[in-house]
Every structure is written in structure tokens, then in C-alpha cells.
Amino acid sequence: MPKLDESLLTGLPPFSRLDRQQIREILNQATSRRYEEGAEIFREGHDAERFFLLLDGYLRVIRTTPGGDQIIVLHISPGQLFGIAPALQRTTYPATAVAAAESIALSWPVRLWHPFITTYEGFATESYKTLGRRLGEIQTTLTEMATQAVEQRVAAVLLRMVNQSGQKTGEGIAIGFPVTRNNISEMTGTTLHTVSRLLSAWEKDGIVRSTRKRIVVTDPHRLVMIGEPRG
Amino acid sequence: MPKLDESLLTGLPPFSRLDRQQIREILNQATSRRYEEGAEIFREGHDAERFFLLLDGYLRVIRTTPGGDQIIVLHISPGQLFGIAPALQRTTYPATAVAAAESIALSWPVRLWHPFITTYEGFATESYKTLGRRLGEIQTTLTEMATQAVEQRVAAVLLRMVNQSGQKTGEGIAIGFPVTRNNISEMTGTTLHTVSRLLSAWEKDGIVRSTRKRIVVTDPHRLVMIGEPRG
DNA sequence: CCGGAAGTTTGAGCAAGAGCAACGTTCGCC
DNA sequence: GGCGAACGTTGCTCTTGCTCAAACTTCCGG
Incomplete structure (x- = not known):
């Protein structure tokens, strides 16, 4: 695994209040991976083993019905955390994530979630802000659908x-x-x-x-x- | 204000791991209020000044479109926290809460949110579980709407x-x-x-x-x- | 360069459900 | 006890957008 550059994270909200040293720690524990267009990053219902940060590309978050229909719940843009099931005390992913374009994401094992939340200033705040925004976006979509x-x-x-x-x-x-x-x-x-x-x-x-x-x-x-x- | 009985909270998940003394503290800081059927507890877009716990009754969480249409996003049952905008770092309520039946709710000023999260064991966990369930419920509704x-x-x-x-x-x-x-x-x-x-x-x-x-x-x-x- | 897969376009027919209208019923209030 | 508001029912009409069908285009791999 090539050593990841610190500049990857420095600008991003969840890490913006951390110093070089802390970012280094975080990167040292991260796994980086590339996903081709159409590749599945994780699947609805599976054990949430890792949480992710999208570095580059775009993702679709989808749900599939028993009847086989598929719906796209939202899109994820570069710089955003995703697969953050642990933040809501979930042990499985609530939806499937698929690369809409070629993408690169970092990921960490969920056991690091709690340490991240407690030791890195601003990380918790930003994670929950992200969730809040997504909840709002889904609510907006629901409203549109209904009206x-x-x-x-x-x-x-x-x-x-x-x-x-x-x-x-x-x-x-x-x-x-x-x-x-x-x-x-x-x-x-x-x-x-x-x-x-x-x-x-x-x-x-x-x-x-x-x-x-x-x-x-x-x-x-x-x-x-x-x-x-x-x- | 009549003194609230400790038994009100003892069974409830967010407080289940606390002792008598802690529950007393929490109750001493709470305001209790009764809402008639149809009464509004808080309104979308307003400053989130308090967070709530529904003791008895049922609530509707609704959103209104610019065009005047109204949709019901979800219902809240007794024992649930609601208006927990602070958990997602929001300063305004993302939706309106209306009593579907005569209801009684406790509430606390948002400045107590952080102390609650950090000092009362299990409170944070349960709050985020509640959010996770609601997000899931909304996603399910969205999927149904679409398919x-x-x-x-x-x-x-x-x-x-x-x-x-x-x-x-x-x-x-x-x-x-x-x-x-x-x-x-x-x-x-x-x-x-x-x-x-x-x-x-x-x-x-x-x-x-x-x-x-x-x-x-x-x-x-x-x-x-x-x-x-x-x- | 050819063939197949994936994505796109367009037409025609049809049905679900919205809109409109009118009337009936229950309830709370004066 | 009567009146008005809120809630509910039902018939009819008409439109939106789904279904079915067929052909076309772009792309990619061999």
C-alpha cells in the first residue's frame, strides 16, 4: 500500500480542525481503494464492517424492493463520509452504495468509529451534520414524490x-x-x-x-x- | 409546577441505565406540558430551543410545501424523544410537530443536550438509535412512494x-x-x-x-x- | 470490423387515480 | 336544540403517465 498523502484530508470538514500529526494517524489506519463505474462498495443488510470517505468520484445510494424494483435514495459527492451506519448504532448497512463513476474511497474498520468520535475534534460534529443534511434531503425528496x-x-x-x-x-x-x-x-x-x-x-x-x-x-x-x- | 414522578422515566430506553438520583436531576430540569389534539409543538424552520420526550399521546411530524400541500412524514409514539435537532447539529427544526391526539411531553432547553449526551450513560446511544430508526422509516416510505x-x-x-x-x-x-x-x-x-x-x-x-x-x-x-x- | 449488449426513442392504447361536483353525516358550540 | 364547520361518500369526467411494442444508436470486446 503506497503511503497516502496528508493533503488528501487537510481541506475536508471532518478533519479541518486536526493537526498534521493527527491526520497522519488517521491515514495510517485507512485503506484506500478504487472502484470502477458500477462497482458495489457495500450492500444493504450486510454487516457494517467499515465506514468510508469518498475522495474522488460519485456514488449512488440505492434500495431494492422485494419486488425487484430499485430506487436511488441519494448521491454522494467527493469529500463526504458515507457508510456511517455506526453513527446511528446500526450493525448493518441500511442501503447499498454503488459507484456512479470511477471512484476512490478511504475506509476504516468500525471499531475505530468511537475513538474517532471522541479523540478528533470536530469529527463527530461534522459526521452528524452530514447525517442531518441527508435526512433533510431524503425528506425533501419524499415531499416532492408526494406532491x-x-x-x-x-x-x-x-x-x-x-x-x-x-x-x-x-x-x-x-x-x-x-x-x-x-x-x-x-x-x-x-x-x-x-x-x-x-x-x-x-x-x-x-x-x-x-x-x-x-x-x-x-x-x-x-x-x-x-x-x-x-x- | 407539580413535582414530576420518577416513575415517568424509569422504564424508558434513553434513561434505563440511570439511577434514581440521575433521573431526579433530569426531571428537575424538565418542563412538562399538555397539548390538545391539533396543537403545534414546534414549527419547521423555527429556532430549535428545546428537545422533547413524548410521555403520552401521539404526534404527527409534517412538512408543508411552498404550494401549500402538506405531507405527514412520520408519527411519534409515547416514550420517544423528538425535536432532537441538536443531535444533528441543526439550529432549526426540520419539520413541524402536531399533536394527533391529546398529548403530554417533557422538554429541556437545547443547552442541556451536550451535558445529557456526555454525562448520562446510554442517552446518546438511544438518541442515535431513534434517529437511525426514523431515517430507515422515511427511506421505506420513500421507496413505497416510488414503487x-x-x-x-x-x-x-x-x-x-x-x-x-x-x-x-x-x-x-x-x-x-x-x-x-x-x-x-x-x-x-x-x-x-x-x-x-x-x-x-x-x-x-x-x-x-x-x-x-x-x-x-x-x-x-x-x-x-x-x-x-x-x- | 462485426456482433451483441446497453442505452435511447417514439408510437399507440389504456387504466389508475386526480379533479370536480354534490350531497350526506357527525360533532361541537352558542 | 339548532347551526355551522369539519369530515366523509359517491358518481362522473378527463388527464397523466404507465404498459407494450418495435426500432434505432452507441459502445465495447473479440
Whole structure:
């Protein structure tokens, strides 16, 4: 295992209040691993043996129903902790994590969770903030699902992905990882057909541009308008 | 303020590992209050000044959309902590809490949160377990919303309420607090009309019995069958 | 360079459930 | 004891978006 560079963690919120020495300790106990697009990092229901930090790439957190349907609960961006089941006293992972793009993550065995929480200043605070944000995000998604029509939900989801991973390009803002029509349908509780029709229509209107697995939002403002129920 | 009896807390998970003396301390700092059906305990977005424990009654946790629609995120049963925004480093409440039935709750100022977490054994653990369960419940609801038809969602929600608050009666198991058709529609993302039709149909089939605001499930097993998508 | 897999598009038909409307019932309050 | 508000029921209409079907395009591996 190559020695990990301290600069990997220095900027990140959970570690921002630590000194060089402490970061070194943390890195020395970490395992680094690369995941290809589509690879599973951990699976719902399995023993939570490690907790993770995403260094690079994007993840999807998904749940599968008994009936075989799949839904995407949220996405994880670089710099975020994930698989932090131990924070909520869980012994198994509550969902499955899959690499949406090629990704790199550090991980530590759960037995280090408690020491981390108690010895590293700011680590607990940031972990719980992250959980709070995610809870909020899921609640928002739930609210949208319950009250908004499909078109609005798809617009909202596109905007959310743009906000979390957008990269400026010549044509507009690109979503920073591959997304299929089917993925979007799994985020919005609809079918890939309906998503395809919506994107086609928006492309005709100059709101988005898309190629296979890649989406660029060229007119975010108009997408916001679509996302608002009455207007 | 009448002195609160120690037996109020002795059985409850967050305090189960504490001695008489510690429970006394906790009670001495608590404020007890009664809420009528429909009363608001705290509101989404307001400063989180206190955290709570529900002693008796039932609460609804709701969110309101900009468009004025309302959804019920979850219910809270006696013995549970709620309004524990501080646990997730939040300074405002992420949702509104309303008494579904006449209720009694204790509360403490948030500045006591940290002392509670650090000095009372088991308190932190139980609080985070509660959060974990709620996150799981919301995720389940989200999954149902995204993958199941209205009939299944309504069946699932009835069963959940029965499990959380069911009381055996001569005819079956009664939901332990008042619920309107409209409330159910706010839990399932449908309309009160559709809920009314479903309940009427189920009543005809002998699966439920209902009067104004009161629902008794007479044949839970068949309701479970309805709740399963393919079967 | 070819073939298959994965992803995308589009059309046509249909049904679930929303919206609208009207009326009935129960309850609490003056 | 009567009135109004809140809650519930039911019929009808109409739209959204799902299902089914088929073809097309892009990508990747051999």
C-alpha cells in the first residue's frame, strides 16, 4: 500500500480542525481503494464492517424492493463520509452504495468509529451534520414524490444533480457523472420512457443537451421554472 | 409546577441505565406540558430551543410545501424523544410537530443536550438509535412512494399505524389516535377521495371498520396481502 | 470490423387515480 | 336544540403517465 498523502484530508470538514500529526494517524489506519463505474462498495443488510470517505468520484445510494424494483435514495459527492451506519448504532448497512463513476474511497474498520468520535475534534460534529443534511434531503425528496407531478420531479432531480456535481462547459452545466434515463426514473419513481420523452422535449426547447449517459443543462433557469408547481 | 414522578422515566430506553438520583436531576430540569389534539409543538424552520420526550399521546411530524400541500412524514409514539435537532447539529427544526391526539411531553432547553449526551450513560446511544430508526422509516416510505400503487401504499400506512399504536378491541385492532381520510392521503401522496373509496371497499370486504376519525383493522392479514405488490 | 449488449426513442392504447361536483353525516358550540 | 364547520361518500369526467411494442444508436470486446 503506497503511503497516502496528508493533503488528501487537510481541506475536508471532518478533519479541518486536526493537526498534521493527527491526520497522519488517521491515514495510517485507512485503506484506500478504487472502484470502477458500477462497482458495489457495500450492500444493504450486510454487516457494517467499515465506514468510508469518498475522495474522488460519485456514488449512488440505492434500495431494492422485494419486488425487484430499485430506487436511488441519494448521491454522494467527493469529500463526504458515507457508510456511517455506526453513527446511528446500526450493525448493518441500511442501503447499498454503488459507484456512479470511477471512484476512490478511504475506509476504516468500525471499531475505530468511537475513538474517532471522541479523540478528533470536530469529527463527530461534522459526521452528524452530514447525517442531518441527508435526512433533510431524503425528506425533501419524499415531499416532492408526494406532491409534485412527474415533470416537476424530474426537473428537480436534474437541478439537484447539477448543484451537487455541475461542471461548467461551453454549452452549459454538465452533470459530473454518467446518468441514464433509467437512473433518473429510479430517482423519481417513474419509467425510463417518460424520462426519455421529457428530455427529448426539453432538448427541443433548448433547455438541456444530452448524449448517452451524459446530460448538460443549458438553461437552468427555465428548468427551475418547470420545477415550480404553479407558475 | 407539580413535582414530576420518577416513575415517568424509569422504564424508558434513553434513561434505563440511570439511577434514581440521575433521573431526579433530569426531571428537575424538565418542563412538562399538555397539548390538545391539533396543537403545534414546534414549527419547521423555527429556532430549535428545546428537545422533547413524548410521555403520552401521539404526534404527527409534517412538512408543508411552498404550494401549500402538506405531507405527514412520520408519527411519534409515547416514550420517544423528538425535536432532537441538536443531535444533528441543526439550529432549526426540520419539520413541524402536531399533536394527533391529546398529548403530554417533557422538554429541556437545547443547552442541556451536550451535558445529557456526555454525562448520562446510554442517552446518546438511544438518541442515535431513534434517529437511525426514523431515517430507515422515511427511506421505506420513500421507496413505497416510488414503487407501489396507491392501494398498496394506503394498506402499508394503515398497517404501520396499527403496529405503532394498535389497541385490541372486540372487533379487531384499532389505531390509537384519530386519523382522517385526509391525513391518510397526506401520508400516501394521494387524495382524500381515493382513500375514502379504498376504505369503503375494504369495509365492504370486512377488512376494516371505521367511524369518523377512528379506524379499526378487523382483518390485518388480508391487509398485508393487499400491501404486497405481486402475490 | 462485426456482433451483441446497453442505452435511447417514439408510437399507440389504456387504466389508475386526480379533479370536480354534490350531497350526506357527525360533532361541537352558542 | 339548532347551526355551522369539519369530515366523509359517491358518481362522473378527463388527464397523466404507465404498459407494450418495435426500432434505432452507441459502445465495447473479440
